[in-house]
Amino acid sequence: MAKKTKSNKILVTLKCTECGTRNYYRFKDRRKKYKLDSRKYCPRCRKHTLHKESK
Template sequence: MAKAQNREWVSLQCPDCGNRNYRKPRRTRGEYKLNISKYCPACRTHKVHKEKKK
């Protein structure tokens, strides 16, 4: 079983309004996307969110 204790959470921040709309567990191993297109309710459209550490 994988250890869930080491899980790190990152926020996905909208570059335009600065809202942190999503959180997701950061993967410590392997590749992961730094920029993810997500819907921002403040901008009312999809924006490329960037990962931010809390």
């Protein structure tokens, strides 16, 4: 019989560093200790800005 395992992925939100809106959601491995960041388009700022992981 197969063992049930807990999922290692969690859902995190990405927040714009300039205006503070939460625009994107991504899955992240639970075991990773670093925070995600990437350059994404912010519809409120109307330009590409740095988005960082937030709760």
